[in-house]
Amino acid sequence: MGEVKLIATPQSFPCARIEWALRIKGVEYEYIQEDLANKSPLLLQSNPVHKKVPVLLHDGKPIAESLVILEYIDETWKENPLLPLDPYERALARFWARFIDEKCVIGVWGACVAQGEEKGKAIEAALDSLEFLEKQIQGNKYFGGERIGYLDIVAGWLSHWINVLEELGDMELLTAERFPSLHEWSQNFIQTSPVKDCIPPRESVVEYFSFGINYVRSLASNK
Numbered sequence: 146m147g148e149v150k151l152i153a154t155p156q157s158f159p160c161a162r163i164e165w166a167l168r169i170k171g172v173e174y175e176y177i178q179e180d181l182a183n184k185s186p187l188l189l190q191s192n193p194v195h196k197k198v199p200v201l202l203h204d205g206k207p208i209a210e211s212l213v214i215l216e217y218i219d220e221t222w223k224e225n226p227l228l229p230l231d232p233y234e235r236a237l238a239r240f241w242a243r244f245i246d247e248k249c250v251i252g253v254w255g256a257c258v259a260q261g262e263e264k265g266k267a268i269e270a271a272l273d274s275l276e277f278l279e280k281q282i283q284g285n286k287y288f289g290g291e292r293i294g295y296l297d298i299v300a301g302w303l304s305h306w307i308n309v310l311e312e313l314g315d316m317e318l319l320t321a322e323r324f325p326s327l328h329e330w331s332q333n334f335i336q337t338s339p340v341k342d343c344i345p346p347r348e349s350v351v352e353y354f355s356f357g358i359n360y361v362r363s364l365a366s367n368k
């Protein structure tokens with residue numbers, strides 16, 4: 146199995162993705178908590194390009210970017226597969242994973258930080274992206290079918306972190322009325338094991354995001 150270490154920050158959902166995957170696989174790992182305000186030499190050496198968490202160290206070899214790490218974990222530890230086995234289904238899962246990060250995460254974050262007349266448009270854009278996920282999950286318990294898979298892990302931030310962004314951005318996005326299937330999925334997902342065992346306390350996520358949101362808003366208002 147080799148030595149597995151995870152450089153991570155508890156409030157970060159890309160990092161939570163990796164913890165969920167390792168636990169689903171039953172892989173033991175050492176958690177190395179990173180202080181993003183004072184990045185460690187280990188993080189800077191392990192991810193010199195982006196200087197971000199998460200980084201997985203497998204026998205000392207670093208792998209960065211949560212989607213890449215998830216695929217590495219799935220290929221390295223075969224039990225409880227995360228990606229579908231069929232090549233076409235795998236391609237679709239990768240497509241939607243990129244959609245989630247490039248459209249949904251960016252869209253919800255954009256709506257959260259937007260102010261003034263930009264706000265309404267930004268919220269509509271985020272809702273449009275979530276609409277696609279609603280269609281994907283309709284009729285299924287999980288994106289992975291009957292059990293949690295790769296896409297559930299990638300979309301997992303919709304089960305906890307989005308609520309904080311809604312509160313801080315003074316907006317409602319993932320409501321049961323507008324997105325009944327996605328909302329139900331998000332409630333189920335967060336209650337499953339091992340997901341529920343690595344969810345950061347809400348107040349700590351509020352504090353974590355508040356810093357970034359205030360910073361981005363201050364840049365926008367100084368323009």
Ligand SMILES: N[C@@H](CCC(=O)N[C@@H](CS)C(=O)NCC(=O)O)C(=O)O
Pocket residue numbers: 154157158159160181196197198199209210211212
């Ligand atoms: N695309 C990356 C995003 C990672 C990311 O944004 N990490 C944040 C924490 S959630 C970080 O390390 N931020 C530190 C910085 O930007 O300096 C992934 O999926 O791993």
